[in-house]
Amino acid sequence: MDALLDFYQSKYIAQQIDILEYKSIFGYLSGRGAVSAHDYAQLMK
Numbered sequence: 580m581d582a583l584l585d586f587y588q589s590k591y592i593a594q595q596i597d598i599l600e601y602k603s604i605f606g607y608l609s610g611r612g613a614v615s616a617h618d619y620a621q622l623m624k
Contacts, residue, residue, distance in 0.1 A: 580613035588615055 584605065591601040 580608055580611055581615070584608045584613040585616050588617075 587596065587601060587604045587608070590596045591598070596604075
């Protein structure tokens with residue numbers, strides 16, 4: 580799940596999906612426990 584979230588984050592950053600798609604995907608994946616690499620790095624500090 581984490582890798583899938585990172586994949587969609589990179590697609591959003593590259594402007595391949597819009598904010599509404601990203602927010603929907605993010606909500607779905609984070610609701611199932613996915614943590615982005617960025618968030619994980621912040622937790623490890």
